[in-house]
Amino acid sequence: MNFLYTFISLLTASFLFQVSVADARQDSERHRFQSNHMGSVFTIVIYDGDVAAAKSAADAAFAMIEDLNQIMSDYLPESELNRFSASASSGEWSSLSEPLFDILQQSVQISESTGGLFDVTAGPLTRAWRMARMMPEPQLPDSLELAGLLQQIGYRNLLLNEKDKVGQLAAEGMRLDLGGIAKGYAAEMAMHLLREKGFPVSFVDAGGDITLGDPPPGRNGWEVAVPLSKRNPELGYIMIQTSNRTVTTSGDMFQYITVNGVRYSHIINPHTGLGSTAQQQATVVSRSGTWADAYASALTLMEPEEAMELIDTLPDTEAILFRNNGDELLEWRSAGMSLFILGE
Incomplete structure (x- = not known):
């Protein structure tokens, strides 16, 4: 059987991905939609014979993603996240929406499992590094400034009460940043919505956090190409084949700064306050889009073993x-990763 391979290039905040889709049916049954949210281009691909119904489902998914952005953005002054951050050290408990409570609760669990290398309370640090990256000649925070920022960080000061769905930020100057987890969460929720609307053969690309539904027609799974190195393109890429999972890659291939000849990743180590210098790239394949997003970032800060x-x-x-x-x-590689890599 002859298959038509369509490669969708996805330039993300961290990496260039390609999703290879083998279409055994007519081109008109594959529908692609795009919309800008969370500082990224979100792409939804749906396989179905009814383009109007597919567009309606994609529009509903994009609307939900934007609702989540209004809740979780640390750029929008009036987002629920920023209003919660403004309550830091007030001693007051804040009522939290179901999505915000859910993602914060998962964030704390991931923080605990990574020894704090993933920490959504690192907002003061990420803001400082955003400013540094915009400088013509980037400079690191001085030791006094860095010490002050580190005092404002710590996931153990993010207190959550599951029964009442309330939260409290116990330390002065705390500021939350969901940049390492929100897009994976949004892609996962969008895929759930598409399934509920009867479109399981779909995928949602949240600017590189790629949540995959059932396999496309005539295929065993979706194929996601992950480049191995920007510095040495001849190394090529690995091809991952899977379905009903999220594939996320994180590292410093595209986002980094160089200070005094040292390359620092945009992924900040909450223990040191500095970007990683290890030049590591991690790809995570998980049933949970939220986990894939968060753990991919955390793994780049850990010793590989x-x-x-x-x-x-x-x-x-x-x-x-x-x-x-x-x-x-x-x-x-983790114990079961080879099962997802084509050509092995």
């Missing part, structure tokens, strides 16, 4: 990690 040990404790979650070591690219 420790990272794989952690992933092997998580249900329905696998990972592959690469580290640039001069001209050599080192690789580590």
Whole structure:
């Protein structure tokens, strides 16, 4: 059988992905929609014979994503997240919407499992690094400034009461940043909505957090290409095949700053307040879009062996990690990751 392969190039905040889709049916049955949310281009692909129904479902998914953005953005002054951050050290409990409580609760759980290397209370640090990256000649925060920022961070000061769905920020100056988890959460929720509307053969690309539904017609799964190195394009890419999972890659391939000859990742280590210098790239494949997004970032801050040990404790979650070591690219895999890599 001859298949038509269509490659959708997705330039993300971190990586260039390609989703390879083999279409065994007519082109008109594959529908692609795009909309801007959360600072990224969201792409929804739906396989169905009714383009009007597919568009209606995609529009509903985009509307839900924007609703989540209004809740979770740290850029929008009046977002629910920023209003909650403004209550820091007030001693007051704030009522939280179901989505915000859910993502904060999952964030704390991920913080605990990573020893705090994933921490949504790192907002003061990420804001400082955003400013540094915009400078013509970026500079690191001085030691006094860095010490002050670190005092404002700590997921243990994010207090949540599940019974009443309320939260409290216990330390002065705390500021939340969901940039490492919100898009994965949004893509997962959007895929749930598409399923509820009768479109399981779909995928949602949240600017690189790719949540996949049932396989496209005539295929065993969706294929996601992950480049191995920007510095050495000849290394090529790995092709991951899967369905009903999220694939997320994180690292410093595209976003970093160089200060005094040292390359610092945009992913900040909450323990040190500095961007990682390890030049690691992690790809996570998980049933949970929220987990895939958050753990992909955290793994880039961990020693590779420790990272794989952690992933092997998580249900329905696998990972592959690469580290640039001069001209050599080192690789580590979780126990079940090879099952998702084509050509092996």
